[in-house]
Structure formats: C-alpha cells, structure tokens
Amino acid sequence: MSTAARTRVRLATTSLAGCFGCHMSFLDIDEHLFELVELVEFDRSPLTNIKHCSPCDIGLIEGGVCNAENVHVLREFRAQCKTLVAIGACAINGGLPAQRNHIPLEACLREVYQSRAGLGASGVPNDPELPLLLDKVRPIHEVVRVDYSIPGCPPSGEAIWKFLSDLIAGRTPRLSHPMLHFD
Amino acid sequence: MRSHEISSSQIADVVNRHHRLPDRLLQILIELQEPSGWLPPATLTALADALGVSRAHVEGVAGFYSFLHTEPVGRYRLLFSDNIIEHQLGSRELMAALCSKLWVEPHKPSEDGLVSVSTTSCIGMGDQGPAMLANGRPVLRLSHQRINQIAELVRQQVPVSEWPEAFFHVDNNIHRRDAMLQLDLAPGAALQAALALGRAEWMRQMQLSNLRGRGGAGFTTAVKWMACADAPGADKVVVCNADEGEPGTFKDRVLLTTLADAVFEGMTLAAWAVGARQGLLYLRGEYRYLRPTLEAVLARRRSAGLLGRQILGKAGFDFDIEIHLGAGAYVCGEETALLESLEGKRGTPRIRPPFPVTRGYLGRPTVVNNVETLAKTCLIALEGGAAFAATGTAQSTGTKLLSISGDCARPGIYEYPFGVAIERVLEDCGASDTQAVQVGGAAGIMLASYEFHRRIAFEDVPTAGAFMVFDSSRDLFEVARNFVAFFAHESCGFCTPCRVGTSLLLKAMNKLADGHGAKTDLADIEWIDRLLKNASHCGLGSAAPNPVMDTLLKFRPAYERRLRSLDFAPAFNLDDALAAARRASGRDDAAAHFSADHAPR
Numbered sequence: 001m002s003t004a005a006r007t008r009v010r011l012a013t014t015s016l017a018g019c020f021g022c023h024m025s026f027l028d029i030d031e032h033l034f035e036l037v038e039l040v041e042f043d044r045s046p047l048t049n050i051k052h053c054s055p056c057d058i059g060l061i062e063g064g065v066c067n068a069e070n071v072h073v074l075r076e077f078r079a080q081c082k083t084l085v086a087i088g089a090c091a092i093n094g095g096l097p098a099q100r101n102h103i104p105l106e107a108c109l110r111e112v113y114q115s116r117a118g119l120g121a122s123g124v125p126n127d128p129e130l131p132l133l134l135d136k137v138r139p140i141h142e143v144v145r146v147d148y149s150i151p152g153c154p155p156s157g158e159a160i161w162k163f164l165s166d167l168i169a170g171r172t173p174r175l176s177h178p179m180l181h182f183d
Numbered sequence: 184m185r186s187h188e189i190s191s192s193q194i195a196d197v198v199n200r201h202h203r204l205p206d207r208l209l210q211i212l213i214e215l216q217e218p219s220g221w222l223p224p225a226t227l228t229a230l231a232d233a234l235g236v237s238r239a240h241v242e243g244v245a246g247f248y249s250f251l252h253t254e255p256v257g258r259y260r261l262l263f264s265d266n267i268i269e270h271q272l273g274s275r276e277l278m279a280a281l282c283s284k285l286w287v288e289p290h291k292p293s294e295d296g297l298v299s300v301s302t303t304s305c306i307g308m309g310d311q312g313p314a315m316l317a318n319g320r321p322v323l324r325l326s327h328q329r330i331n332q333i334a335e336l337v338r339q340q341v342p343v344s345e346w347p348e349a350f351f352h353v354d355n356n357i358h359r360r361d362a363m364l365q366l367d368l369a370p371g372a373a374l375q376a377a378l379a380l381g382r383a384e385w386m387r388q389m390q391l392s393n394l395r396g397r398g399g400a401g402f403t404t405a406v407k408w409m410a411c412a413d414a415p416g417a418d419k420v421v422v423c424n425a426d427e428g429e430p431g432t433f434k435d436r437v438l439l440t441t442l443a444d445a446v447f448e449g450m451t452l453a454a455w456a457v458g459a460r461q462g463l464l465y466l467r468g469e470y471r472y473l474r475p476t477l478e479a480v481l482a483r484r485r486s487a488g489l490l491g492r493q494i495l496g497k498a499g500f501d502f503d504i505e506i507h508l509g510a511g512a513y514v515c516g517e518e519t520a521l522l523e524s525l526e527g528k529r530g531t532p533r534i535r536p537p538f539p540v541t542r543g544y545l546g547r548p549t550v551v552n553n554v555e556t557l558a559k560t561c562l563i564a565l566e567g568g569a570a571f572a573a574t575g576t577a578q579s580t581g582t583k584l585l586s587i588s589g590d591c592a593r594p595g596i597y598e599y600p601f602g603v604a605i606e607r608v609l610e611d612c613g614a615s616d617t618q619a620v621q622v623g624g625a626a627g628i629m630l631a632s633y634e635f636h637r638r639i640a641f642e643d644v645p646t647a648g649a650f651m652v653f654d655s656s657r658d659l660f661e662v663a664r665n666f667v668a669f670f671a672h673e674s675c676g677f678c679t680p681c682r683v684g685t686s687l688l689l690k691a692m693n694k695l696a697d698g699h700g701a702k703t704d705l706a707d708i709e710w711i712d713r714l715l716k717n718a719s720h721c722g723l724g725s726a727a728p729n730p731v732m733d734t735l736l737k738f739r740p741a742y743e744r745r746l747r748s749l750d751f752a753p754a755f756n757l758d759d760a761l762a763a764a765r766r767a768s769g770r771d772d773a774a775a776h777f778s779a780d781h782a783p784r
Contacts, residue, residue, distance in 0.1 A: 068761060068774065068775075068777065071757060071777065104763070105763040105764060105767065106763050106766065106767045109764075109767045109768075110767075124767045124768045124769075125768065126768040126769050126770050128770065128772045128774050128775070131774070132761045132764035132765060132768065132770065132774075132775050133761075133763075133764045134757075134760040134761060134764070135759075135760045135761075135762070135763045135764070136760065138753075142753055142754060142755075143753050143757070144751060145703050145750060145751035
C-alpha cells in the first residue's frame with residue numbers, strides 16, 4: 001500500500017430511517033467523486049456493501065432512529081467513528097418518518113396489520129428477524145453523541161462536498177448561505 | 184351556573200369608559216374578564232369590532248398574559264406561587280394535597296367547572312409563603328390546616344370575598360429601617376420643597392444626590408430626567424414601574440403599602456422636573472389587591488391639590504396619575520415591554536435606541552422609574568442632594584431596600600445604606616449555616632460562602648432587592664432548575680434564541696434531574712448559556728442562563744453527582760421504547776431487547 005493510501009481518511013456512511021435521498025445527493029457531487037476517492041477510503045457504506053464498520057475517521061448518518069436495528073447500527077458507528085455527522089432532516093429532527101410520533105405505536109400497527117382491508121387477520125408480524133419499532137422516531141442526537149450536522153432535505157451535493165472537503169482538510173466545516181438551508 | 188356570554192351592552196360599556204381607545208385594550212380585557220373569569224371567543228370578536236382593530240390583534244394580546252384566559256377556567260382559580268422559596272416551604276406538597284382533596288388534576292379545570300388549581304410565577308410574598316392567588320387575591324402562610332379550610336370553602340362554594348380575613352392579611356415584616364422607611368412624609372412636603380427650589384435647582388439637587396435606579400440597572404436618575412426634559416415634545420409622561428416580578432422581590436409591595444404617598448409624590452417630583460402632565464403607575468396584576476387603597480390615596484392627593492391642575496397653586500403645573508394593571512407577565516418589568524403593555528399590546532420589548540426618554544409611551548418622551556427610585560426622590564427634595572449622597576458609597580448613594588426570604592429566622596424587608604456586606608445582612612436576618620445567597624432574583628447572581636464579604640452596591644453586587652438565602656440542606660441544582668423553568672415560562676416568545684434557548688435549557692436541566700444526564704449535557708448547557716447570553720433580544724434571555732452559569736461554576740458537584748455517564752446518554756430508556764412493539768408483536772426474544780452490556784458510549 002502506498003503512503004498516500006495509508007494516510008487516506010476512512011469514511012463510513014449509512015442510512016437509518018431515511019429515504020437514501022441524502023446518499024443520492026452525496027452522489028450528486030459528480031466529478032468531485034474522483035477527488036474524493038483520492039482523499040478517502042470507504043468503509044461500511046451502501047457504496048461498498050461492507051456490512052460492519054471498522055475504525056473510521058468520519059461516519060455520515062442519514063435518517064432518524066425508528067427501530068432496534070437503527071440503534072445497533074448507530075451505536076456501532078458511534079463506537080467506530082471519530083467524527084459522527086448527522087446528514088439531512090431525518091437524522092437531525094426525525095423528519096418525515098417522525099410524523100408517526102403523534103400516533104401511539106400500537107394503534108399504528110393495528111391500523112396497518114389488522115384493520116386494513118385485504119390483509120386478513122394476519123396480526124402484527126412477530127418474526128425475531130424483524131427489528132422491533134421504537135415507540136417514537138428519534139433524531140440521532142437523542143441516542144448518541146453527534147459531532148456535526150448538515151441540514152437540508154436533502155442537503156445539496158455542493159453542501160456535502162464543501163462540508164467533507166473542509167473536514168478532511170482540517171478546517172472546521174462551515175456552510176454559508178445559500179448552502180445552509182433546512183428544506 | 185354562570186353565563187359564558189358577555190353581553191354586547193357590557194362590552195360597549197367598558198369600551199366607552201375607555202374612550203374606545205385601542206391602546207386601552209389590555210385594561211379593557213382585564214375588566215371584561217372580571218365577571219366570568221375568562222374571555223369567550225365572541226367577546227374577542229365583538230371587542231375587535233368595537234375598537235376597530237383586527238381579531239388577531241385582540242387574541243394576540245389576550246393570549247400573551249397569564250392572567251387572561253381564552254378558555255374556560257374554574258370559578259375558583261387557585262394559583263400557587265411557584266418560586267423556589269415556596270417550594271422549600273412545601274408548596275408542592277400543599278398543592279398536591281389540595282388537588283386530591285378537591286378531586287382535580289393540577290393545571291386543569293374540574294369537570295364541573297368549579298375549580299382549577301395551578302401554579303404562577305412568584306407573587307411577591309416570599310417572606311410569608313407558601314402563598315397562592317385565589318381569584319387574584321393573595322392567600323398567605325399556607326399550611327395543611329389552611330389548605331383543608333380552603334378545600335372546604337370551595338366545596339361549599341363560599342365566594343372568595345367571604346373567606347376569613349386572616350387568609351388575606353399581608354404583613355409588611357419591616358425589620359430594619361433607615362432614611363426611607365423612617366420617612367414620615369406629610370403629603371406635599373417634598374413637593375413644596377422642590378417647588379420652592381425652582382425647576383433648575385431641583386434638577387441640580389437630583390444631580391448632586393447621584394441617585395441611581397433601584398430597579399436593578401442603576402442608571403443615574405437625574406441623567407434620565409434631563410434627557411426627557413430636553414427631548415422635543417411637550418406631552419411628556421412619567422411612568423412608575425410597579426411590575427415587581429423578579430422572583431424573591433417584594434420591597435415595592437411594602438413601599439406601596441406603607442409609603443404610597445411618597446411614591447406618588449416622587450412621580451409628581453419627576454413631572455415637575457421634566458414638565459410632564461401625565462403619570463401612569465403600572466401595577467403588576469399580583470398586587471391588584473392594593474389598587475383600592477392606592478386609588479384612595481390618589482383621590483386624597485387630588486382633593487389636597489397635590490394632583491390635577493395648578494398643583495400647590497403653581498400655574499402651569501398640571502399633572503395627574505392613573506393606575507394601569509398588568510396581567511401576569513414578568514417581561515413587562517422591562518421598561519420598553521412595560522410601555523408596550525401600557526399601550527395595550529403584547530409585552531414584547533422594543534429595540535433601543537430610541538430610548539423611552541425620547542420615544543416612550545405612545546411615542547412621547549417618557550421617564551420610567553422604579554417605585555423605590557421615585558419614593559427616594561422625596562428624601563432628596565426634603566434633605567437636599569448632598570445629604571442624600573452622604574450615605575452609601577461614592578458610586579451607590581443612599582440606601583437600598585432588600586427583600587429577604589428563604590432560610591433565615593426573620594424574613595422581610597431590611598433597609599441598609601449601600602455598601603453593606605452580605606455577611607452583615609445574613610447575621611441581621613438570622614441566617615445560619617448559609618450555603619449560598621441569590622442576590623437580585625432569578626436574573627441576579629448566586630454568591631457562595633467565600634463571597635459573603637462582598638457588598639451590596641452597583642459597583643460590586645448590584646440588585647433590585649431580592650435576597651434569597653439557602654442553607655446547606657438545599658440542593659442548588661434544584662434552585663437553578665426552578666429559575667430556568669421560570670424563564671422558560673416567562674419568555675415572551677418574540678426572539679428565537681430566548682424562546683427556544685430557555686426551553687432547551689430547561690429540557691437539559693430536566694434530563695439531569697431525571698437521572699439521564701451525561702457529561703456532554705454539561706457542555707450543551709454551557710453552549711446554550713452562551714447562546715442565550717449573546718443572542719437574545721432583551722435582558723430576559725440574556726439573564727436566563729445566569730443561575731445555571733453561577734451554579735455550574737460554584738456548585739458544579741451538584742450537577743456532576745446527577746450524571747449517569749461520562750460521555751453521552753439518551754434522555755429516555757431505549758429498552759422501554761421497545762415495550763409497545765413487544766406488546767403488539769407478542770415477542771420477548773433477545774433481539775426484542777437492548778442488552779444492558781451494550782452500554783451507550
């Protein structure tokens with residue numbers, strides 16, 4: 001392995017209760033991807049299909065926390081990443097999935113699995129393979145410590161690139177208007 | 184059964200009495216609410232029409248003030264004063280006892296509409312608590328026995344006006360008198376003296392006195408008066424700020440009770456100095472019970488030629504005073520919010536400059552002074568500025584009234600020359616084993632025992648008068664948490680740093696109190712403190728973190744012993760968050776739980 005490769009920053013990404021929109025926006029950095037692969041080594045990420053995170057410099061988390069698996073993944077990222085970044089509205093505030101928060105979970109499950117026409121009386125799935133839902137969808141900072149956040153639904157590719165290039169170069173990331181937006 | 188309607192003739196009556204002026208909106212709302220205890224939607228609509236303002240404006244004002252209700256409340260509205268001093272005297276236990284006796288939930292009217300039991304910010308009775316407001320009237324020295332009596336009176340539906348007089352007896356508890364509280368003012372004597380001096384010489388005596396504002400900020404009164412006198416505009420106004428809302432303060436209540444003449448005479452002296460014709464005293468809603476006596480004093484002064492036209496026979500010296508009521512909003516003690524409230528609006532502080540001395544009440548040059556400041560001007564008129572400046576310190580002349588409450592043998596009012604050391608005050612009020620003193624109220628400063636040599640003075644420990652004593656049995660984290668809850672409740676909501684910041688701070692404090700705290704929360708708290716301090720629109724927001732900053736600095740272990748983790752912990756139990764899904768799916772396998780060994784980092 002060359003010296004350059006060894007000094008590359010290790011980057012992991014994942015999507016929890018999100019729509020992968022932030023990852024799509026990440027891919028929108030277009031030709032900067034070529035610069036990025038010179039600077040970083042990807043660890044666990046939908047881009048690599050690596051299933052578990054090893055020690056990393058940066059972890060990007062898309063999506064909020066809606067079930068037990070999200071908690072496990074998030075804790076793994078927190079344990080392995082020196083810097084953990086919440087990316088997008090769902091990771092920061094719970095976003096769209098958190099709209100279920102004002103309905104009691106049991107009522108929600110009943111509505112979906114028991115009351116809905118055409119479903120029969122199959123009942124709420126109880127396969128141990130399935131992660132259980134949390135009573136409320138949480139932003140990630142309510143479950144682990146988070147170092148930075150990039151707002152937006154999704155943040156633009158430009159904002160993501162600015163943020164990452166700052167972070168990798170050792171500058172405190174700073175998004176100025178109009179890159180900083182919450183919608 | 185009471186009617187939920189306020190008839191249109193009633194509305195027209197009140198509106199006409201206030202000359203159909205939109206800037207009387209707050210006073211009109213207070214009067215209209217009187218009969219039924221709340222303001223039905225139809226009343227707000229009719230009122231908007233009658234005053235020619237929008238419905239949204241009327242609702243905005245009605246919704247701003249704690250003592251105005253846009254939803255039905257109980258016929259008996261029992262509000263426990265919620266300051267930390269009352270907590271320490273057992274107010275929460277008493278409130279729980281009353282709720283269980285009356286079969287009501289706190290903060291919710293009973294189903295029959297008979298009674299609601301809730302809390303309100305400090306009502307200025309810290310020396311004789313625990314206290315409550317019963318339909319606006321203070322009931323003092325609450326005990327389990329008194330609570331039982333109250334429950335019985337409510338059940339028997341005895342009107343509050345027929346409750347035993349002893350319930351409402353307010354003590355002055357004056358324990359130390361100096362120049363101010365020794366004053367035996369013959370009404371008009373100070374005014375006579377100032378008129379004899381002539382306007383310019385009277386102002387010079389004020390300058391010599393170096394009197395500084397007793398509301399806490401300590402601005403030099405003569406400078407304020409001169410700026411107002413010099414401001415363009417002939418229709419000047421003198422406002423007395425009697426919105427004594429700072430938790431732990433009650434000296435203005437005692438001054439208005441024992442020296443009302445001096446307060447009104449001080450306003451008249453200010454009017455003489457600046458050339459004002461109109462005076463307004465803004466009385467906090469909690470002190471509304473004082474209004475009849477104050478109105479009687481005003482009437483007496485009018486008939487004695489001390490108010491009205493040609494005061495004391497002086498041609499062209501016309502001045503009169505009117506009392507405006509507040510309705511439970513701490514922020515209105517801030518002078519520009521107070522002016523907004525006097526103009527019948529929401530108490531949102533204004534941006535300064537322009538300062539009130541040039542653009543104040545209805546855009547007119549306005550002097551706003553504290554009750555104590557105005558009363559003190561009588562001493563200056565009688566004895567001269569130099570004599571006044573002879574007591575106190577060079578930068579803080581004269582005396583200061585302290586409202587002492589908490590862990591001491593003799594709570595009450597103490598008047599000292601400025602410069603008195605904290606330890607001297609503690610000794611005089613019979614405090615022992617004192618761990619900390621909160622000087623200046625929730626927005627003030629918390630002093631630890633190693634600072635008790637410090638002195639009450641603008642140049643050392645400035646104060647509007649609150650002096651709350653905490654002995655070593657008290658948990659200072661809980662003290663700070665109470666103050667934070669107070670600020671979160673009283674934030675006017677206008678600026679985001681304060682509206683959101685005070686709530687975030689309270690959430691963080693509650694997280695610690697619930698035992699979910701982590702070291703990172705302390706860092707977050709310090710970050711929120713800085714944000715509030717630097718980004719808030721007015722003094723409320725920038726003072727809101729003070730109790731937390733002081734206790735974190737001086738009593739940090741009170742926080743640290745509550746921490747569950749040295750890094751981060753969620754504010755809730757994650758395994759409990761899966762309980763609903765476990766119930767719904769009938770699962771209880773290993774994957775349906777978070778194992779304890781997977782501790783959060």
